[in-house]
Amino acid sequence: xxxxxxxxxxxxxxxxxxxxxxxxxxxxxxxxxxxxxxxxxxxxxxxxxxxxxxxxxxxxxxxxxxxxxxxxxxxxxxxxxxxxxxxxxxxxxxxxxxxxxxxxxxxxxxxxxxxxxxxxxxxxxxxxxxxxxxxxxxxxxxxxxxxxxxxxxxxxxxxxxxxxxxxxxxxxxxxxxxxxxxxxxxxxxxxxxxxxxxxxxxxxxxxxxxxxxxxxxxxxxxxxxxxxxxxxxxxxxxxxxxxxxxxxxxxxxxxxxxxxxxxxxxxxxxxxxxxxxxxxxxxxxxxxxxxxxxxxxxxxxxxxxxxxxxxxxxxxxxxxxxxxxxxxxxxxxxxxxxxxxxxxxxxxxxxxxxxxxxxxxxxxxxxxxxxxxxxxxxxxxxxxxxxxxxxxxxxxxxxxxxxxxxxxxxxxxxxxxxxxxxxxxxx
Numbered sequence: 001x002x003x004x005x006x007x008x009x010x011x012x013x014x015x016x017x018x019x020x021x022x023x024x025x026x027x028x029x030x031x032x033x034x035x036x037x038x039x040x041x042x043x044x045x046x047x048x049x050x051x052x053x054x055x056x057x058x059x060x061x062x063x064x065x066x067x068x069x070x071x072x073x074x075x076x077x078x079x080x081x082x083x084x085x086x087x088x089x090x091x092x093x094x095x096x097x098x099x100x101x102x103x104x105x106x107x108x109x110x111x112x113x114x115x116x117x118x119x120x121x122x123x124x125x126x127x128x129x130x131x132x133x134x135x136x137x138x139x140x141x142x143x144x145x146x147x148x149x150x151x152x153x154x155x156x157x158x159x160x161x162x163x164x165x166x167x168x169x170x171x172x173x174x175x176x177x178x179x180x181x182x183x184x185x186x187x188x189x190x191x192x193x194x195x196x197x198x199x200x201x202x203x204x205x206x207x208x209x210x211x212x213x214x215x216x217x218x219x220x221x222x223x224x225x226x227x228x229x230x231x232x233x234x235x236x237x238x239x240x241x242x243x244x245x246x247x248x249x250x251x252x253x254x255x256x257x258x259x260x261x262x263x264x265x266x267x268x269x270x271x272x273x274x275x276x277x278x279x280x281x282x283x284x285x286x287x288x289x290x291x292x293x294x295x296x297x298x299x300x301x302x303x304x305x306x307x308x309x310x311x312x313x314x315x316x317x318x319x320x321x322x323x324x325x326x327x328x329x330x331x332x333x334x335x336x337x338x339x340x341x342x343x344x345x346x347x348x349x350x351x352x353x354x355x356x357x358x359x360x361x362x363x364x365x366x367x368x369x370x371x372x373x374x375x376x377x378x379x380x381x382x383x384x385x386x387x388x389x390x391x392x393x394x395x396x397x398x399x400x401x402x403x404x405x406x407x408x409x410x411x412x413x414x415x416x417x418x419x420x421x422x423x424x425x426x427x
Contacts, residue, residue, distance in 0.1 A: 019333050020283035027290045042286055049285020050278060055160050059274040060240030061151045064221060065107030066270045067247040067263070073218035073255070074116040077102045080211040086200040092125050093138045093188030097181050100142035102215075104149040104177065105222035110331075110368045111379045114143030118383035126384075129197045136386050137394025140376045141402065142184060144365040147331050149177030151225055151240070154364055157281065157335045158357045161288060162343045165354070166236040167229045168424050172358045172416040174226075176409050180362060183405040187397060217250045230423055277332060284336030291341070311349045315410050318342050318356075319363060326367020330375055334364050354427060358416040362409055366402045369395045 008029050012022035024042060031037050081098035085091050099117045107113055118139040125135035147154040150170035159166045203211075224246050225239045234242065252263060308314065325334055339360060346356045369376040371392045380391040409415055421427050 019329070020279045023280070023283035023337070024286045027286050030290075041289075045286045045289045046282045049282045049288075052160050055156070055278070055281065057151075057166070057237040057240035058153055058156055058277055059270070060237075060244050061108050061153060061156070062273050062277070063267065063270040064151075064240065064243040064247045065109055065112055066266045066273075067244070067251045068106045068218055068221060073106065073215070073250075074103065074120060076211070076215040076218060078117065078120045080215045082200070083203040083208050083211050087202040088189070089199055090185075090188035090190070090192035090197070091200055092121065092128055092130065092197070093134070093192065094185055096121050096125070096138045097142040097145075097184045097188065100139075100145045101149060101177065101181050102219065104146040105151075106218065107146055108151045108153045110144050110146035110365065111375055113146035114139060114376050114379045115383060117143065118380065122384045122386075129195060130191070131195060132386070133390060133394040134191050134195075135394070136380050136384065136391055137396075137398055138184065138188065139383065140369045140380050140391060140395050141398030142181060143376050143379075144368040144402070145177050145181050147365050147368070148173050148180055148358075148361055150174060150222070151236075151243075152361065153277065154331045154335055154361050155357060156236075157277075157332050158339050158360060160281065161284065161336055161339045162353060162357070164343075164357055165424070168354050168420040168427060169357050170226065170229065170236070171419040171423055172354050173361065175419050176358045176362060176416040179408065179415055180365070180402065180405045183401045183408075184398060187401055217254050220250075221247060280333060281336060284333075287337065288340050305345065305348060309349050311346075311351050312411065314345060314349050315351065315359065318345075318359065319406065319410060322360060322363035323366060323370070326363055326374075327370050328373050329367070331361065331364025331367060334367070335360060352413065352417065352427070354420055355413045355417055359406070359410050362402075362406050366399065366406065370399060371395075 009022060009026040012025055017025065024046070028039060028042055031039060031042070078095065078099045081102060082092070082095040085094040085098050088094060096117060099121065100113050103113050103116055107116070118136070122135055122139055125138075126132060146152075150173045152170070152173050155169040155173055156166055158164065159169055221243055225236075225243050228234045228239045228242060229236055248263070251257075252260065305314075307317070322334060322338060325338065329337070339357075342356060342360065343353060345351075346353060368374050371377060374395070377388060377391045377395065380386050381388070417427070
């Protein structure tokens with residue numbers, strides 16, 4: 001039964017069926033095959049999957065990121081990051097990574113980070129003497145930080161399908177994202193030395209202060225979100241709603257680089273993105289219900305545990321599985337399909353579900369720029385004269401660096417768990 005079900009699901013995914021149809025369609029097909037269960041329960045589960053308070057934060061965080069990215073913040077963040085690290089050897093590459101870290105704390109989206117940072121830095125890096133492959137590679141790879149540093153939509157999805165605290169996940173993602181990005185810095189230095197790229201002059205204190213003032217309003221978004229959550233002022237969902245109001249006011253009345261009509265266009269685009277995410281979550285709820293009600297989730301967990309019950313071995317198996325799946329599916333889809341299964345396995349062997357969420361998220365981030373179907377590889381063509389093969393060549397060295405960061409985060413849990421344990425008692 002289990003093998004037949006997953007064969008149907010695999011066939012639907014391989015032939016290019018939309019994710020939400022593949023997830024729910026596999027369940028419907030097998031229910032018709034077995035008979036006895038009314039199909040109306042599928043409709044009920046579709047709506048039940050969205051009836052979760054934590055999911056309300058997703059459209060708000062998507063809209064917040066869109067408002068700030070189109071409202072003039074991207075240029076200000078890049079200017080600030082360049083003044084902070086541009087003076088060092090490899091500074092422009094480090095600027096791409098640092099800018100992505102800053103922007104990730106606002107957008108929560110990997111492709112949005114690639115476009116926002118890449119459209120500004122890719123031409124500048126080529127002009128400064130960096131090779132095309134490295135220039136696009138560092139932008140593609142650092143853009144993946146967008147789903148690790150909070151507010152992360154992927155982490156919200158994981159929290160929704162497992163019941164884990166969103167706030168604790170966000171806090172863990174902060175440490176994980178900083179380490180993940182820091183692993184790219186040495187290669188930026190090495191490549192600049194190899195290519196003979198000259199360093200930028202050190203900025204004056206006045207230049208630094210002016211850049212900080214220009215970007216301060218935009219960088220206030222993570223302060224509002226994280227400060228409000230950990231200060232006990234509001235829940236993550238309420239924080240997302242407050243962030244929308246803040247982002248709209250900053251874009252419309254302070255930066256004022258877009259007209260009101262353009263801002264409403266941003267809102268329309270965010271609604272489309274939200275619908276795409278939500279329909280996948282609804283279909284994933286159907287899949288999750290079917291796997292649980294038929295005992296498939298427990299059966300898979302037992303099969304995995306029959307190989308080993310050592311948590312380090314299990315984490316290795318999880319990493320290998322998700323890295324392979326990540327070559328074909330986006331991070332959010334991975335979370336809704338595999339998150340509940342690995343959560344059950346992790347609980348049985350004593351893996352902290354917060355730590356597991358970080359590990360799965362970082363795996364998903366690596367999948368964002370892993371061939372053949374890493375989304376950032378395709379998005380890269382929109383930031384310059386880059387073909388798919390050039391994007392792949394540029395990304396390959398950073399995949400190895402990202403895997404090193406994943407190994408550190410997997411087997412040294414304190415890197416990501418230090419902050420959550422500091423804030424939340426009992427973790």
